Amino acid sequence: PEISGPAAQVAIEATRATEDEATAAAGETGSGPGAGAGEAGGLLLEDLLRLAEDHPLVDAARADVAAAGARLDLAHWAPYSNWSFQGLFTFVPPAGTWEEEWRAIEEGGRDQDYQWAHSILDWGPWIKFGVTGGVPLWTFGKITGAWDAAEAGVRAADAGVERARDEVAWQVRRAYLTLLLARDILYLIEDGREYIDDAREEARKRIEAGEGGGSTVDLYKIDALAAEVDARELQARRLERLSLAGLAVLTGVGDGAAIADVPILPFDLRPAPRAEYVELARRERADLRMLDAGIAAQRAKVEIERARYYPDILLTGSANYAYSSATVDQHHAWIDDPFNGYGVGGALVVEYPLDFVADYARVEEAEATLRRLEEQREALAQAAEMEVVDAYESLEEAQGRTEAYDRGRTAAERWLIALLQGMTLGLHEASDLTDALMAFFQNQLNYLNAVYDLDIAWARLALATGSNLLENIGFSDSSVAGTPSPAAP
Numbered sequence: 001p002e003i004s005g006p007a008a009q010v011a012i013e014a015t016r017a018t019e020d021e022a023t024a025a026a027g028e029t030g031s032g033p034g035a036g037a038g039e040a041g042g043l044l045l046e047d048l049l050r051l052a053e054d055h056p057l058v059d060a061a062r063a064d065v066a067a068a069g070a071r072l073d074l075a076h077w078a079p080y081s082n083w084s085f086q087g088l089f090t091f092v093p094p095a096g097t098w099e100e101e102w103r104a105i106e107e108g109g110r111d112q113d114y115q116w117a118h119s120i121l122d123w124g125p126w127i128k129f130g131v132t133g134g135v136p137l138w139t140f141g142k143i144t145g146a147w148d149a150a151e152a153g154v155r156a157a158d159a160g161v162e163r164a165r166d167e168v169a170w171q172v173r174r175a176y177l178t179l180l181l182a183r184d185i186l187y188l189i190e191d192g193r194e195y196i197d198d199a200r201e202e203a204r205k206r207i208e209a210g211e212g213g214g215s216t217v218d219l220y221k222i223d224a225l226a227a228e229v230d231a232r233e234l235q236a237r238r239l240e241r242l243s244l245a246g247l248a249v250l251t252g253v254g255d256g257a258a259i260a261d262v263p264i265l266p267f268d269l270r271p272a273p274r275a276e277y278v279e280l281a282r283r284e285r286a287d288l289r290m291l292d293a294g295i296a297a298q299r300a301k302v303e304i305e306r307a308r309y310y311p312d313i314l315l316t317g318s319a320n321y322a323y324s325s326a327t328v329d330q331h332h333a334w335i336d337d338p339f340n341g342y343g344v345g346g347a348l349v350v351e352y353p354l355d356f357v358a359d360y361a362r363v364e365e366a367e368a369t370l371r372r373l374e375e376q377r378e379a380l381a382q383a384a385e386m387e388v389v390d391a392y393e394s395l396e397e398a399q400g401r402t403e404a405y406d407r408g409r410t411a412a413e414r415w416l417i418a419l420l421q422g423m424t425l426g427l428h429e430a431s432d433l434t435d436a437l438m439a440f441f442q443n444q445l446n447y448l449n450a451v452y453d454l455d456i457a458w459a460r461l462a463l464a465t466g467s468n469l470l471e472n473i474g475f476s477d478s479s480v481a482g483t484p485s486p487a488a489p
Contacts, residue, residue: 041258042259043258044260045176048250049169051251051252051253057164057167057168060164061160061161061164065154065158065160068150068154069154071150072150076150079135079146084131085130086128087128087129088128089128090126091124091125092126094122094327095327122326126339128323128338131319133318134314134349135314135316136312136314137314139313140307140310142307145304146304148297149296149301152293152297159287160290166462166466167463169462172250174456175247177456178246180262181448181452182240183240183261185236185239185448192437192441195420199420200219200222200226207219221434225434225438225441262475264448266399266402267473268476271396277465281384284466288381288466291373292377294373298366301369302370305359305362306363309356309359311351314348314351315346318346319344320343322342323339388465395454398450399454401449402454408443413444415439415440416437416440419433
């Protein structure tokens with residue numbers, strides 16, 4: 001789910017607790033995505049991604065694959081399955097031989113015949129059944145074109161499954177990283193409150209002792225900072241609940257599922273040159289491959305429409321049998337007896353509709369549609385390139401911010417600790433401690449924000465390239481990832 005409002009503000013301003021905690025947690029989880037699952041005591045990212053394989057979007061795409069496979073089978077068998085069976089059963093009046101019919105007319109006049117000499121009780125059953133059909137021998141590309149189009153449809157459906165997986169994986173990674181971010185903010189707030197309480201107590205002691213170096217203004221500053229921290233905690237808890245709800249929806253694990261409590265750290269990757277990712281996206285993106293399959297299907301349709309200029313050559317055949325106990329089986333060369341008899345037959349048929357003007361219009365329409373799809377493919381490739389560029393530049397910028405804020409948070413923490421120690425010796429003013437506290441919180445939050453943005457940029461880059469950049473990639477044990485990104489295949 002999209003994160004917005006106060007939760008987004010927390011995500012923008014966030015950072016993580018302390019370097020020692022991050023290093024210890026990273027040591028537990030290791031650099032591999034599955035390392036430390038037992039110690040973490042819950043589901044890790046790769047577990048959530050595996051569970052998301054059964055997301056409705058992915059299942060719907062798999063259903064499209066099954067439908068495309070059925071259409072391919074239909075394309076293969078339909079031209080050769082144009083056979084039908086007909087059966088009939090009824091009762092018919094009696095019919096005699098030619099001589100009996102003629103005698104009845106002579107005796108009763110032309111308004112009399114053999115049937116008039118018998119009652120309805122003399123009617124008898126009549127059965128008739130037969131098989132008719134045909135097999136195309138040569139269609140000048142109509143059948144093979146249908147096969148090509150159906151095969152392209154299967155390829156498009158397969159790419160659709162990959163696209164659905166990529167989209168769901170992106171949403172899972174985003175929700176998971178947001179959850180880690182919210183939890184690290186809460187840990188930072190929990191640890192930071194100790195510093196705030198120490199600063200408030202030291203300032204109060206100085207005011208009560210009248211030693212100087214502290215005033216009620218300093219207490220106001222500390223209380224204002226504490227109120228800001230309380231507000232951040234509320235936002236972080238809301239963000240945590242939203243992330244857990246999103247993961248529950250995406251993976252189907254339920255709201256009560258335990259997600260491993262690990263710190264947010266950079267993915268263990270270093271970016272390759274941007275051009276490699278652009279080329280990778282042009283080859284690997286599922287939506288581009290879906291459109292490629294659509295273009296192939298449309299090319300096949302163009303060939304089918306052109307083949308309408310030529311006839312179809314078919315081999316047809318039939319077989320039938322009829323019998324009635326109420327009629328005499330006629331054996332006269334010039335008498336048609338539909339009630340009794342059997343036969344088989346076959347013929348070579350040429351079917352040639354002469355609607356050339358309509359055929360020309362169909363070809364023009366198919367070719368125009370093909371040109372439209374080709375232009376759409378190029379436009380989509382350009383849009384994909386811009387997505388890659390945007391994600392890559394965001395990644396580079398977030399990488400730089402992560403390194404800078406890592407230095408800043410370390411310096412701010414040392415500054416704060418030095419002031420706390422110095423104040424016990426009366427070496428610093430209470431106002432100095434307030435400034436150090438604000439710098440500590442801001443740099444820690446900025447660092448967490450940078451790490452979050454860096455990991456999100458990697459996830460966006462994986463989505464933009466349609467590749468498995470983050471497959472089997474865990475978190476680094478430092479603020480600067482060391483493993484080079486896999487080269488574009």
